[in-house]
Amino acid sequence: QQKVQQSPESLSVPEGGMASLNCTSSDRNFQYFWWYRQHSGEGPKALMSIFSDGDKKEGRFTAHLNKASLHVSLHIRDSQPSDSALYFCAATQSSNTNKVVFGTGTRLQVLP
Amino acid sequence: EAGVTQSPRYAVLQEGQAVSFWCDPISGHDTLYWYQQPRDQGPQLLVYFRDEAVIDNSQLPSDRFSAVRPKGTNSTLKIQSAKQGDTATYLCASSFSTGQLYFGEGSKLTVL
Numbered sequence: 001q002q003k004v005q006q007s008p009e010s011l012s013v014p015e016g017g018m019a020s021l022n023c024t025s026s027d028r029n030f031q032y033f034w035w036y037r038q039h040s041g042e043g044p045k046a047l048m049s050i051f052s053d054g055d056k057k058e059g060r061f062t063a064h065l066n067k068a069s070l071h072v073s074l075h076i077r078d079s080q081p082s083d084s085a086l087y088f089c090a091a092t093q094s095s096n097t098n099k100v101v102f103g104t105g106t107r108l109q110v111l112p
Numbered sequence: 113e114a115g116v117t118q119s120p121r122y123a124v125l126q127e128g129q130a131v132s133f134w135c136d137p138i139s140g141h142d143t144l145y146w147y148q149q150p151r152d153q154g155p156q157l158l159v160y161f162r163d164e165a166v167i168d169n170s171q172l173p174s175d176r177f178s179a180v181r182p183k184g185t186n187s188t189l190k191i192q193s194a195k196q197g198d199t200a201t202y203l204c205a206s207s208f209s210t211g212q213l214y215f216g217e218g219s220k221l222t223v224l
Contacts, residue, residue: 032211043216044203090213092211096210100157104154
């Protein structure tokens, strides 16, 4: 079964700091990635996608993908207390809708 | 635009009882997913549909779990003879062409 591993399991950063989250897919068929964020009591919400090698920036969020190693990272600059949540990496087989496998998750806490 | 609607939000059962969860996806979304999310873990895919057809149910415990989407719109996930290990939040998501999943708030199941 396809596996998506995330690290670290949990992370604390000060308000205004940089948070860095990591994700690796075990299956080369799953090399398109999304990042989702889930606040307590809610369903996950998509933050951004990354399908090509390199960096992609959306506001305070930057994703980096290395397809050779199937490694993707998410960097959050100027972290805010409202960024405190569970973050999931999700891997899929193409840029269109199909099977989506979620990672193990990273819990981020931003300390005021 | 209305989001993904799930009901009930909460269910508490004794072992051996049955429960059904209902999902109304975003209008026009052809793909519908059911995920199981144990507390503080990543969502685990149970089954997904494109229109009324099951595309992948390989992770659905077929002896006690069933899912249908008869008209390609709403969907029902049923658990027969629930076990304590089924305690989790059941998430429904829908999507159309872009690969981004839109989640409902989930149905939280506790099996005593």
